[in-house]
Every structure is written in structure tokens, then in C-alpha cells.
Amino acid sequence: MVSIAKDLNSRITLNDGVEMPYYGLGMYKSRSGQEGHAEEAVTLALKLGYRLLDTSEFYGNEEDVGIGIRNSGVKRGDIFVVTKVWDHGYDTCKEHFYESLKxxxxxxVDLYMIHAPIGGQNVETYRAMVELKEQGLIRSIGVSNFGVHHLEGLAESGLPTPSVCQVELHPWQQKQDIVNYCRNHRIAVMGYAPLTQGKRLNDPALVKIGETYDKSGAMVLLRWSVQHGFITIPKSSNPQRIRENTSVFDWSLRKEDMEALDKFPEWSCTWNPCLSPWVG
Ligand SMILES: NC(=O)c1ccc[n+]([C@@H]2O[C@H](COP(=O)([O-])OP(=O)(O)OC[C@H]3O[C@@H](n4cnc5c(N)ncnc54)[C@H](OP(=O)(O)O)[C@@H]3O)[C@@H](O)[C@H]2O)c1
Structure with a gap:
């Protein structure tokens, strides 16, 4: 049976023994001075009890994340920081890692991920990550946007199995082949865009399910993700919604509603590099 988060501090033990929070704050498009205040979002989230932050060199807000952490007063050891490398290559990965760290x-960094399998040098990039882990600079290694054929290709390299795979996951994008592969290989499943990037929050079937619990479509989506045992990282830079998104642990979706959500038609809110060819 899949275990699920009970509160903001619930943790999943990864295949390398590291404990990772199940629930956190997404940081895509969270930028200070543009769409909200990224540093303030991080500080508020940490003060509210969020313990997982998901960023990337690609998001352009790693500095804001660092400032937000420092301003929160929460101990570094209690926070789980995820970032991702965009460009591929052994040397490139190491150079970019040190830039992210700075x-x-x-x-x-707690978890360092290959952002997507589309840079053409997955194995060499991953090899650099393994060395960074051996040096104690990253605690766990992950991959993002990897489909089953990418995970199989990586396994053939003989390098250690990634600890986490992050892919788009919500009722319209369930990626059951990837989820099953990960669970069969002790790779933790981390969902991104759990709120469909805001694009389907008013879907009538979703809203109808929410009404029976007096919950919004957004809350139903977050609870669906938690209840499936996915590591869940809703993005918000709005204080009220950062707070609201913590209200997913004191209620649950009935079995019939989970089944109805599981039958939603397939649709993706963003890119889907999981479908790209494996290029090693
Ligand atoms: N690996 C990858 O390729 C990849 C791709 C996409 C995302 N991600 C990660 O996953 C995280 C989450 O995905 P995402 O940011 O793309 O989309 P998301 O979390 O599905 O949706 C974020 C959108 O929903 C809004 N929102 C948040 N809480 C809400 C609520 N309670 N009610 C109504 N609207 C709400 C946000 O607006 P406000 O900010 O104004 O509240 C924002 O517009 C990212 O931030 C990133 O860390 C990874």
C-alpha cells in the first residue's frame, strides 16, 4: 500500500535513506518584482510549516529562494531544497551546480535533478551528479520529465537508480506507466503542476466534486495528489493561497470521487518531454 502525507512535515524515505517531505512549495514563475514576491513566498511558506522548496536554475529565482530561507529563521537542516540543472554535460553539470549553490x-542541496531528458547527455550529466553526491554536496539525485524509456536507458548505464522522478501529475495527466515503473523500482514519485497551472480549476466535473465537500477545485486537485501518495508541490506566490494550500490534510476524498477523478480524460497543461526519444 502507498503511504501518504498526514501533515506538512510528513516525510517519505527515499531509496538512499534520505527523508524527503511529501509536500512543498513550487517555485516556477515565482519571481520577486514580477509575479509576486518569491522571497516573501518562501519565508511565509516556511513559517507556515512547509519544509520542501522546488526550484531550478531555469526558474531564475534561486537567489530569492536563498534569501527567503535566511529570512525565515528556520534551520537549514529542517528544510529540503530541490533544484535542477537545465543544460547537459559532465563539466556543464558541475559548473552549473556550483552556480546554483552560490x-x-x-x-x-538536498535533491539535484536533471530538469529534462532533452539535453542529449543524460548519462554524463548524471555521472557528475553521482560525484557531487559522493562529495556530500547533494543528498539525493533525481530526474524530471523522464519517461519509462528514459529511466530504462539510465538504468542500462549501470549508474545508481535515481531517488525521485518528477513529472506532470493531476487527474488529466496520470502517467500510470511512469508511476508504476517508479514504484516498482523504489523511485519516489513527485508530481508537478498539481493545480494544472490554474488552467482547469473551474472544470465543471471537478467543481461538482468539490461542492460536496465545500472545497474548491484547487483543494480537490491537491488532495487527489496527496491521496495518491505523490510528493506534491503547488506553486503560489499569493500569501492567502500559500496558506490555503496547506488545508489538505484534515479531510479526504471518498473512494468514489477518487475513482471519478482517475477517469478524467487525458490532457496536459504544459510541455511533455517524457515523450522525447532517449539519447543517452
Ligand atoms: N520539472 C518540470 O519540468 C516542472 C514543470 C512545471 C512545474 N514544475 C514544478 O512544479 C511546481 C508546480 O507547478 P506549476 O507552478 O507549473 O503549476 P501549479 O502549481 O499547478 O499551479 C500554479 C498556479 O495556480 C495558482 N494557484 C495556487 N494555489 C491556488 C489556489 N489555492 N487556488 C487557485 N489558484 C491557485 C497560482 O497562482 P498564484 O501564485 O497567484 O497563487 C499559479 O498560477 C512548479 O512551481 C515547479 O516547482 C516542474
Missing amino acids: RLSLDY
């Missing part, structure tokens, strides 16, 4: 103003 922007974050941290001396280690």
Missing part, C-alpha cells in the same frame, strides 16, 4: 547561498 545563488542559493547554501553549502549543499
Whole structure:
């Protein structure tokens, strides 16, 4: 049976023994001075009890994440910081890692991921990550936007199995082949865009389910993700919604509603590099 988060501090034990929070704050498009205040979002989230932050060099806000962490007063050891490398290559990965570390103003990262399998040098990039882990600079290694054929290709390299795979997951994008592969290989499943990037929150079938619990479509989506045992990282830079998104642990979706959500038609809110060819 899949275990699920009971509160903001619930953790999943990864295949390398590291404990990772199940629930956190997404940081895509969270930028200070543009769409909200990224540093303030991070500080507020940490003060509310969020313990997982998901960023990337691609998001352009690693500095804000670092400032937000420092301003929160929460101990570094209690926070789980995820960032991702966009460009591929052994040397490139190491160079980019040190740049991320500097922007974050941290001396280690909890989870470092290949952002997508489309840079053409997955194995060499991953090899650099393994060395960074051996040096104690990252605690766990992950991949993002990897489909089953990418995970199989990586396994053939003989390098250690990634600890986490992050892919788009919500009722319209369930990626059951990837989820099953991950669970069969002790790779933790981390869902992104759990709120469909805001694009389907008013879907009539979703809203109808929410009404029976007096919950919004957004809350139903977050609870669906939690109840499936996915690591869940809704993005918000709005204080009220950062707070609201913590209200997913004191109620649950009935079996019939989970089944109805599981039958939603397939649709993706964003890119889908999981379908790209494996190029090693
Ligand atoms: N690996 C990848 O390729 C990849 C791709 C996409 C995302 N991600 C990660 O996953 C995280 C989450 O995905 P996402 O940011 O794309 O989309 P998301 O979390 O599905 O949706 C974020 C959108 O929903 C709004 N929102 C948040 N809480 C809400 C609520 N309670 N009610 C109504 N609207 C709400 C946000 O607006 P406000 O900010 O104004 O509240 C924002 O517009 C990202 O931030 C990133 O960390 C990874």
C-alpha cells in the first residue's frame, strides 16, 4: 500500500535513506518584482510549516529562494531544497551546480535533478551528479520529465537508480506507466503542476466534486495528489493561497470521487518531454 502525507512535515524515505517531505512549495514563475514576491513566498511558506522548496536554475529565482530561507529563521537542516540543472554535460553539470549553490547561498542541496531528458547527455550529466553526491554536496539525485524509456536507458548505464522522478501529475495527466515503473523500482514519485497551472480549476466535473465537500477545485486537485501518495508541490506566490494550500490534510476524498477523478480524460497543461526519444 502507498503511504501518504498526514501533515506538512510528513516525510517519505527515499531509496538512499534520505527523508524527503511529501509536500512543498513550487517555485516556477515565482519571481520577486514580477509575479509576486518569491522571497516573501518562501519565508511565509516556511513559517507556515512547509519544509520542501522546488526550484531550478531555469526558474531564475534561486537567489530569492536563498534569501527567503535566511529570512525565515528556520534551520537549514529542517528544510529540503530541490533544484535542477537545465543544460547537459559532465563539466556543464558541475559548473552549473556550483552556480546554483552560490545563488542559493547554501553549502549543499538536498535533491539535484536533471530538469529534462532533452539535453542529449543524460548519462554524463548524471555521472557528475553521482560525484557531487559522493562529495556530500547533494543528498539525493533525481530526474524530471523522464519517461519509462528514459529511466530504462539510465538504468542500462549501470549508474545508481535515481531517488525521485518528477513529472506532470493531476487527474488529466496520470502517467500510470511512469508511476508504476517508479514504484516498482523504489523511485519516489513527485508530481508537478498539481493545480494544472490554474488552467482547469473551474472544470465543471471537478467543481461538482468539490461542492460536496465545500472545497474548491484547487483543494480537490491537491488532495487527489496527496491521496495518491505523490510528493506534491503547488506553486503560489499569493500569501492567502500559500496558506490555503496547506488545508489538505484534515479531510479526504471518498473512494468514489477518487475513482471519478482517475477517469478524467487525458490532457496536459504544459510541455511533455517524457515523450522525447532517449539519447543517452
Ligand atoms: N520539472 C518540470 O519540468 C516542472 C514543470 C512545471 C512545474 N514544475 C514544478 O512544479 C511546481 C508546480 O507547478 P506549476 O507552478 O507549473 O503549476 P501549479 O502549481 O499547478 O499551479 C500554479 C498556479 O495556480 C495558482 N494557484 C495556487 N494555489 C491556488 C489556489 N489555492 N487556488 C487557485 N489558484 C491557485 C497560482 O497562482 P498564484 O501564485 O497567484 O497563487 C499559479 O498560477 C512548479 O512551481 C515547479 O516547482 C516542474
